[in-house]
Amino acid sequence: MTEQEHIVSVVRNTESVIGKQQLGEATSQIQYDSRGHALVVGDVSEALQLATALAANGLTIVQIDPAINQMQKRLTDDAIAVFTVPGLSLDGYLGKFKALVPAPGGSETDFDLGVSVYLESGYFDVVIDLSEKPLMSVFLPPFGYKHAHNAEQARLAVDELLQLEGEFEKPRYFDYNPSICAHSRSKITGCTACIDVCATGAIISKGEGVSVDPFLCQGCGSCATLCPSGAMSYAYPRPANAIDRTRAMLASNDACVVLLYTESHETLVNESQLSPDILTLEVEEVSAFGVDFWLSMLAGAACRVVLLSDASERDPNRQTLLGQMALLHELLQGLGINEEAVTLVGSETIRDSQLLANSALDPEHWKNSSLKTLQAADFATHNDKRQTIRLALDALSEQINPLNACVSLQSGAPFGHVQVDKQACTLCMSCVSSCPAKALLDGQDTPALRFVEANCLQCGLCEAACPESAITLTPQYTWDSISARQIKTLHDEEPFHCLACHKPFTTRSMIDAMTTKLAGHWMFDDPKAVRRFKLCGDCRVRDIFEDDRKGIDVHQSDDSEA
Numbered sequence: 005m006t007e008q009e010h011i012v013s014v015v016r017n018t019e020s021v022i023g024k025q026q027l028g029e030a031t032s033q034i035q036y037d038s039r040g041h042a043l044v045v046g047d048v049s050e051a052l053q054l055a056t057a058l059a060a061n062g063l064t065i066v067q068i069d070p071a072i073n074q075m076q077k078r079l080t081d082d083a084i085a086v087f088t089v090p091g092l093s094l095d096g097y098l099g100k101f102k103a104l105v106p107a108p109g110g111s112e113t114d115f116d117l118g119v120s121v122y123l124e125s126g127y128f129d130v131v132i133d134l135s136e137k138p139l140m141s142v143f144l145p146p147f148g149y150k151h152a153h154n155a156e157q158a159r160l161a162v163d164e165l166l167q168l169e170g171e172f173e174k175p176r177y178f179d180y181n182p183s184i185c186a187h188s189r190s191k192i193t194g195c196t197a198c199i200d201v202c203a204t205g206a207i208i209s210k211g212e213g214v215s216v217d218p219f220l221c222q223g224c225g226s227c228a229t230l231c232p233s234g235a236m237s238y239a240y241p242r243p244a245n246a247i248d249r250t251r252a253m254l255a256s257n258d259a260c261v262v263l264l265y266t267e268s269h270e271t272l273v274n275e276s277q278l279s280p281d282i283l284t285l286e287v288e289e290v291s292a293f294g295v296d297f298w299l300s301m302l303a304g305a306a307c308r309v310v311l312l313s314d315a316s317e318r319d320p321n322r323q324t325l326l327g328q329m330a331l332l333h334e335l336l337q338g339l340g341i342n343e344e345a346v347t348l349v350g351s352e353t354i355r356d357s358q359l360l361a362n363s364a365l366d367p368e369h370w371k372n373s374s375l376k377t378l379q380a381a382d383f384a385t386h387n388d389k390r391q392t393i394r395l396a397l398d399a400l401s402e403q404i405n406p407l408n409a410c411v412s413l414q415s416g417a418p419f420g421h422v423q424v425d426k427q428a429c430t431l432c433m434s435c436v437s438s439c440p441a442k443a444l445l446d447g448q449d450t451p452a453l454r455f456v457e458a459n460c461l462q463c464g465l466c467e468a469a470c471p472e473s474a475i476t477l478t479p480q481y482t483w484d485s486i487s488a489r490q491i492k493t494l495h496d497e498e499p500f501h502c503l504a505c506h507k508p509f510t511t512r513s514m515i516d517a518m519t520t521k522l523a524g525h526w527m528f529d530d531p532k533a534v535r536r537f538k539l540c541g542d543c544r545v546r547d548i549f550e551d552d553r554k555g556i557d558v559h560q561s562d563d564s565e566a
Contacts, residue, residue, distance in 0.1 A: 032176045034218045038099040038129040038148065040169035043117070045094075046134025048086055050158070054132065055084060057162045061169060064121050064128065066103065068092055068135065075105050075115060085121050094131065094139045097219045098148030098168060101128040130165040132158060143203040143320060146220050175240040177223035177288075182213035185235035186463035189438040194465035198227035198236050201320050225292020226324040232418030232461040233441060234389030238292045244387045246293065247300045250285065251382065254305040259283035260376055262301050263365065264290050265312040269351065273312070276354045279367050282310075291321035294328045296389050298346050299335075299396035304382070307375035309346045310364045312354070322348075331417055335397065335481060338411025339404045343373055378403050390418070394458065398485055406483040413479040420462040420479040422455055424494045428474035429453065430514045431497060435466035435475060445491065451511040452496035458488040502540035504547070509540040 040061030044051040051065040065086045076088040089105045093114070096102050104114040118126045130148045133139050138151040145151065148168055150161035186195040189212060198214060199207050206220035207227060213235075216227075228238040237243060250262065261282045265273050266289060273284050283306075287293060290311050298309045315322035329346050336345055347364035354360060363369065370376065381399035385392040413419060422444065431451045436444045443459035444466055446452065467475045482488040499508030500515050515538060522528050528537070536547050 033173045034176050036098045036147065036172045036174075036219070038168050038170065038172070039125070040166070041123060041129045042132060042165065043101060043103055043128040043130070044132045044134065045092065045139060046132075050134055050155070051132075052080070052084075053155070054158060054162055055080075055082065057166065058132075059084060061129075062123075064117065066092060066117065073108060077120075087117060087120075092139065094133075096127060097146035098172070099127065099129050100125070100219070101131050101148065102126075103128060103131075130168055132161050132165065134158060142205040143318075144222055144224070146204065147222075175223065176218050177221055177225070177238065177240050177292075178216060178218075178228060179237045179239045179242075180214070180216055181235045181237075183235075184233045184440060185213040186233050186440045186461050186465060187214050188212055189440060189465050190469070192438060192465055192468045194438075194440070194463040194468065195232060195461065197230040197232065201226045201230055201324055203320050223289055223292070224321050225289045226321045229291060229294035229324055229328060231389070232463060234387075237387065237389065240288055242387055243296060243389065243392065244385045246287075247297060247385055247392070250283075250297075250301065251304045251380075253285075254283055254301070255380070257283055260306055261308040261310060261365070261370060262306050263310045263312060264293060266290060269312050269314075272351055272354055276360075277357075278354075278365060281367060282365060289321070291315075291324055294324075295332050295335075296385070296392040296396070298328075298332055299393055299400075300385070302345055302375055303378075303380075303396040303399040305380045307345070307373040308364060308370050311346070311348045312351070313348060314350050330414060334413050334417075335411065336400075338406055338408070338481065338483070339400060340407050341374060341404065343375070345375060374404070390458075394485060394488075397481070397483070401483050409484065410480045410482040413481060415479060416462070417479040417481075418461055419457075419481045420460055420477055421457055421482075422460060422466065422494065423476045423478055424453060425472075425474040425476075426495045428472040429470075429495050430472060430517050431495065431511050432471065432514065434469045434471060438465040438469035440465065447493075447496060450496060451499050451508075453494045454491050455494050456489060456491055457482055458485070500538075502543050503535060503538050504543040505540060507540050 041064070042058040042062065043064050043066065044054060044058070045066045045068070048065055048067050055063055059082065063084050065084060067086070067088045068091060069088050070090055072088060072090050075090070078086050080086060091106050093104045093106070094101060103117040105117065107114050116126070118128055131150070133149065133151045138145070140146065140149055148165065150165060152158035152161045187209065188194055199209060203224055204220045204222050206217045207214050223240060225238045227236045254262070259281050263273070263278070263282050263284045264287050265284065267286060270286060278284065290313050301309050311325060313322060313325070325348055329348065332346055333344070344364065349363055349365065352359060353363045353365065360366065378400070383395045383399065385395070431453055433446050436446050436453070440463065441459045441461050443456050443461070445454040445456070447454060462477050462479055464477060467477055497511040497513060500510050500512045501508050518537065519534070528534050532551065536544050539547055
């Protein structure tokens with residue numbers, strides 16, 4: 005698929021496509037506006053070889069020479085601006101690339117090349133990078149940027165970029181709900197799954213949550229697939245639309261296997277001799293469909309989900325799929341299901357009849373599947389990822405008895421328990437204030453720490469926030485949904501009552517811990533000060549003003565006391 009074809013999404017009116025907008029709620033569109041002015045970074049002689057094709061819409065050439073201290077500028081005979089600079093930083097996307105030359109010594113404002121060449125917008129529209137190492141090193145560079153290693157790649161880059169003049173639209177692929185994001189709380193970092201997996205660099209940390217640049221996002225969907233809370237979700241199509249549509253198609257086609265593929269494999273799939281039991285579905289990105297979708301299919305009429313992808317081993321989207329497949333198989337093993345219910349295959353499997361006959365797309369592979377005998381379950385997901393997973397697993401566990409009450413999961417799984425060291429915990433409630441999912445709760449009228457396992461994301465914020473290091477995480481999945489949703493007490497204590505008014509205001513362990521920590525401090529040498537520490541806030545203030553000494557001189561030093 006060319007870059008232009010990727011940007012200009014073609015809406016296909018066909019029953020086999022679930023990644024297109026007519027199958028659900030509409031998503032907003034992101035618009036690019038490019039006038040075609042090109043920035044070529046690299047050797048001047050190589051760059052000038054591209055001038056004939058690129059100069060019609062405007063061309064600027066930049067050569068990087070770390071040996072010089074000051075930027076140099078000249079014009080060629082064709083009035084093409086050529087800059088020689090000591091360094092260059094580049095960011096942006098189609099129609100809005102900013103190129104900055106660092107100021108000498110770093111004390112001045114960086115020099116903006118877009119302004120220097122009097123571009124009306126102040127930005128370059130497209131970039132061809134002829135540098136040995138790309139200036140934009142993300143796995144998937146932004147639209148409008150091409151890194152070329154040789155003359156042939158440079159020529160192909162020019163051919164593609166020449167098509168990118170005008171206005172272009174693409175879907176806004178994602179939805180983000182910061183209220184349930186587990187990225188950070190009170191400057192403590194928790195989950196970074198979406199940031200770590202983003203192949204375009206579109207997602208960055210921003211205070212208590214993350215920020216997504218919709219112009220950089222290319223709709224891979226891995227961020228939504230990995231998000232433990234569902235704060236990041238795919239919007240093209242939305243999860244509920246994709247699940248409902250596919251379940252309906254499975255029922256109407258009497259199929260038992262789902263094959264997901266992208267537009268780049270359309271011809272290959274259409275020309276293949278696949279079993280009629282296989283429902284082939286074209287989607288925008290295979291990596292956008294994860295455990296919630298797969299389990300919904302397995303709890304429905306499907307006994308297999310096959311993913312067609314030729315992504316390389318280093319592709320973060322492929323790694324996402326493999327990690328999610330491992331999680332799903334751990335869950336199924338808790339039900340005694342040891343089949344490969346979700347499988348990843350490449351194009352060569354479909355092209356080679358011998359490979360096809362021994363793959364997950366071979367009817368022999370699933371004819372004796374235990375999942376094939378299950379009654380299809382239908383449930384409303386409401387685009388709630390965690391609810392969808394639990395409802396699907398409930399449907400499976402109602403027909404297949406789990407081997408144990410809970411199944412242990414890999415580290416980083418989005419389900420689990422919290423263990424509390426009762427000897428260390430002082431019930432300070434730092435963990436409660438940091439929990440983004442209301443998995444940890446206080447005791448309201450009594451000093452207690454309570455827990456709802458079904459809500460726990462295993463994000464690690466509570467563990468990081470605990471000043472006593474009293475919390476550890478245990479990734480697991482509890483099959484009994486009623487038990488998992490119950491509020492359970494992890495730790496409680498008898499309250500400590502104010503010595504004056506007898507109102508409970510803290511715990512005995514907190515008083516003991518603070519007394520130990522403050523022992524020997526000059527401010528607490530006086531027995532009255534020690535007693536005052538055991539008063540509630542109101543009584544403490546009253547006691548200070550009633551004291552004949554009119555309170556403690558907080559400015560007194562250890563030397564003056566001596």
